Amino acid sequence: MNQFSISQLAQFSGIKPHTIRIWEQRYNALQPQRSEGNTRYYDGFQLRRLLNIVSLMKTEHKVSSLCSMPDEELFRLLEQHHEQAINETDYDYFVNQLISAGMNYDESNFEKIFSHCFLRFGMTKTYEAVIYPLLTRIGIMWTSNAIPPSQEHYISNLLRQKLFTAIDSLPLIMDDEDSWMLFLPEDEFHEIGLLFANYLIRSRDKRSLYLGPNVPLSSIENALKDTKVKNLLLFMVHRDLPENNREYLEELSRIGKGKNIYLAVNPELSEEIKTEYPLNWLFSVADLEKAFSETNSTKT
Numbered sequence: 001m002n003q004f005s006i007s008q009l010a011q012f013s014g015i016k017p018h019t020i021r022i023w024e025q026r027y028n029a030l031q032p033q034r035s036e037g038n039t040r041y042y043d044g045f046q047l048r049r050l051l052n053i054v055s056l057m058k059t060e061h062k063v064s065s066l067c068s069m070p071d072e073e074l075f076r077l078l079e080q081h082h083e084q085a086i087n088e089t090d091y092d093y094f095v096n097q098l099i100s101a102g103m104n105y106d107e108s109n110f111e112k113i114f115s116h117c118f119l120r121f122g123m124t125k126t127y128e129a130v131i132y133p134l135l136t137r138i139g140i141m142w143t144s145n146a147i148p149p150s151q152e153h154y155i156s157n158l159l160r161q162k163l164f165t166a167i168d169s170l171p172l173i174m175d176d177e178d179s180w181m182l183f184l185p186e187d188e189f190h191e192i193g194l195l196f197a198n199y200l201i202r203s204r205d206k207r208s209l210y211l212g213p214n215v216p217l218s219s220i221e222n223a224l225k226d227t228k229v230k231n232l233l234l235f236m237v238h239r240d241l242p243e244n245n246r247e248y249l250e251e252l253s254r255i256g257k258g259k260n261i262y263l264a265v266n267p268e269l270s271e272e273i274k275t276e277y278p279l280n281w282l283f284s285v286a287d288l289e290k291a292f293s294e295t296n297s298t299k300t
Contacts, residue, residue: 003041006032012047012099012137013054014092020050027067029053044103045071051100052078055093089121091129098134102155110158123166123203127196128285131159135192156192163195170202176228183211183220183234185248190237193264197233197288204292217248221255231260231291233282236269245273253278262291 006017013020023029030050032040042050052074053066059081066074081093094117101110117126138152180201182194191213201208209229211219220232232252236245253261264282265273282288 003035003043004047005041009042009047009050012103013050013096014137015050015054023053023063023067027064029067048100048104049074051096055096055100056081058090058093091133094130095133095137098130099137099155102158103151105151105154107158114158114162118162118166123196123199124285131192131196135159156190159192160195163192163199167195167199167202170199171205173202173205173207175207176230178231179207179209179227179229180231180233181209181211181220181223181227181229183215183232184213185234185236186214186216188235188237189213190235193235193237194233197235197264200285200288201233201292206292217251217255220252224255224259229259231262232256233262233264235264236273242272245269249273249279260291262288264288 004012006020009015009020010017020030024032030042030046032042032046035041049071052071053063056066056074056077057063059077061077069077078097094113097113098110101107101113114126117130121129134155138155182198182201184191184194194210194213198208198210207229209223209227211223223229234252249263260280261278262280262282263270267283270281270283280291282291
């Protein structure tokens, strides 16, 4: 798939369709093509061009000037703007450039942008300000079947590689005093948030047992019998019937009786699956940081 509608370009870039059309009409910013059914569409090169224009909007150049520039000039300006964006913490620039690199299978540029973010901001800020917004945009496209699965997998796996590398750089902690077990329920496969949580736990000198995605409850039960973990952390991302989610959480509460269970979920979904069983809800990185403080205080 290399055909995008104007609404899909808007989702990737954050620029409204009406504005994109104005840029086309006034400045010849993009050149849409026509399908056999005479439907307007944009290819990957046009998407990259739009993302590059958006990435440069906070520079001294006017939008009208950027829209009229050839791609070669935009590339040159991006090279010049790169270090300036780092110094000015222009997070939107990095989000747009990572999407552009991922959509064009440009691992070299993806590596360059990500490494700069990691070194300049640290992993926590990079996740909050760059990775999470990137995943939000990609997620919108994925759920609407507007992004090719190959590109979604490519971007996700590049991010997974970076997180695994960051995790491997941390010391291995074997103390069970404040240990955590991390997993995703069956049929949950989007583990980037869970990987970041694993990084955060390890970076706080806590032991983590990372079971990964798509873990059956029976496996959780067996692991709890064989270990001394104090805290369970899981993410629920995909939508299911509220009664199914409640049933799952009730069974998990039974299996994990006596453990602290932390559930990372968006607020909207949490309202659908409220249960009487004791769960700790996580809606942000700050909530997880607070959980660390609470578990530390119970130790002392």
